[in-house]
Amino acid sequence: MRAFVYERASSEAAAIHAASMLAQSPEAQGRPPVEYLAGGTTLVDLMKLDVMRPAKVVDLGALAGVHDVISVAPGGVRLGAMVKMSAAADHPEIVKNYPVVAQSLQLAASAQLRNMATLGGNVLQRTRCPYFRDTSWIACNKRDPGSGCAAMDGLNRQHAILGGSPDCIATYPGDFAQSLIALDATVSVAGASGFRTIPFAGLHRLPGATPNAETVLAPGDLITGFNVPAGPWTRRSLYLKVRDRQSYEFALASAAVAIDMVGSKVREARIALGGVATIPWRSREAEDTLAGKILTETVAEAAARAAFADARPRAHNAFKIALGQSTLVRALLQAAELEG
Numbered sequence: 001m002r003a004f005v006y007e008r009a010s011s012e013a014a015a016i017h018a019a020s021m022l023a024q025s026p027e028a029q030g031r032p033p034v035e036y037l038a039g040g041t042t043l044v045d046l047m048k049l050d051v052m053r054p055a056k057v058v059d060l061g062a063l064a065g066v067h068d069v070i071s072v073a074p075g076g077v078r079l080g081a082m083v084k085m086s087a088a089a090d091h092p093e094i095v096k097n098y099p100v101v102a103q104s105l106q107l108a109a110s111a112q113l114r115n116m117a118t119l120g121g122n123v124l125q126r127t128r129c130p131y132f133r134d135t136s137w138i139a140c141n142k143r144d145p146g147s148g149c150a151a152m153d154g155l156n157r158q159h160a161i162l163g164g165s166p167d168c169i170a171t172y173p174g175d176f177a178q179s180l181i182a183l184d185a186t187v188s189v190a191g192a193s194g195f196r197t198i199p200f201a202g203l204h205r206l207p208g209a210t211p212n213a214e215t216v217l218a219p220g221d222l223i224t225g226f227n228v229p230a231g232p233w234t235r236r237s238l239y240l241k242v243r244d245r246q247s248y249e250f251a252l253a254s255a256a257v258a259i260d261m262v263g264s265k266v267r268e269a270r271i272a273l274g275g276v277a278t279i280p281w282r283s284r285e286a287e288d289t290l291a292g293k294i295l296t297e298t299v300a301e302a303a304a305r306a307a308f309a310d311a312r313p314r315a316h317n318a319f320k321i322a323l324g325q326s327t328l329v330r331a332l333l334q335a336a337e338l339e340g
């Protein structure tokens, strides 16, 4: 691992100051200036692989007491950025009233990782593209802009069929993000110029010509929490994840669904897809197909076809179209059976 400066921030303001100052300093030249350290389960992993090379690491551990709170109110739930994945996954109110959120966390990683990893770090985890994680591959535009993309004509079974560009087809790997985007959550951000709230759907950027720029966050921006609004669809919601093995594995395809129904008719549906796209992926096409319809298998299949109409497979990942469609159909039909 390369040498780096370690600093333990004593307050939120100190963390932002440490991160923002370095971003403008000559010390940072040629290296990404600073990374926050939360649970470290992505960051330390990638530093050891020499994929992430921050000049400075600012430890957020001392902020845990401020930002590890879960507050539930009639209008929604607030999840602090330092909340551990396991704490949110097992919270009784979230399990009962926001099952898609709880399940997206329960089905992620392993118990040990969930006890260590935070929600803020989770949404900013990096892709599992093997060419990104192995520096012996020269061509990776995400790791080294302008170097090319080894996955495009390489082994791309895991890669994205939605939201890709000629420069990158890496899949966004997380699960929790799908539940946030489906439920119209927002993200609270503190930065050098103050506080702001952004829609979760606006946090991640499509790869386009700059796959290295993954989010709209500026250097030093600190995620402080997530707000998930309550809606008539939140209780009838679930997360379905399909992977190569039953546990401790990333999604090949997943679906986060939340449905407001009157009898067997869909009033409004919220749908997000994981494992198949370059960013957390909301499928408005599938939602529009379902609105106002009786939720039969035929209607669910039509919604699934709409969700993948723009899919662009490469040599080894065309199977994800059928897999993603059947995952969504199963998720919709299971959700229809739930109590609203």
Ligand SMILES: Cc1cc2nc3c(=O)[nH]c(=O)nc-3n(C[C@H](O)[C@H](O)[C@H](O)COP(=O)(O)OP(=O)(O)OC[C@H]3O[C@@H](n4cnc5c(N)ncnc54)[C@H](O)[C@@H]3O)c2cc1C
Binding pocket: 034, 035, 036, 037, 038, 039, 040, 041, 042, 043, 044, 045, 081, 082, 085, 107, 108, 109, 110, 113, 116, 117, 118, 119, 120, 121, 122, 123, 124, 125, 173, 174, 175, 176, 221, 222, 223, 224, 248, 249, 250, 251
């Ligand atoms: C073997 C393995 C299997 C896994 N399986 C899954 C899975 O199935 N599903 C899944 O969703 N995830 C999975 N993960 C990923 C895991 O969930 C993430 O590594 C974890 O959630 C990251 O959180 P962290 O607190 O450890 O972040 P860290 O590693 O500390 O940080 C990650 C990144 O986020 C930044 N960051 C952290 N907190 C903040 C903040 N508050 N504001 C701004 N920036 C911040 C850091 O600077 C860093 O760039 C797996 C990980 C491993 C190692």
Ligand code: SF4
Binding pocket: 127, 129, 130, 131, 132, 139, 140, 141, 142, 143, 148, 149, 150, 151, 152, 167, 168, 169, 170, 211
């Ligand atoms: S898909 Fe993206 S992350 Fe993977 S090699 Fe290509 S540019 Fe790199």
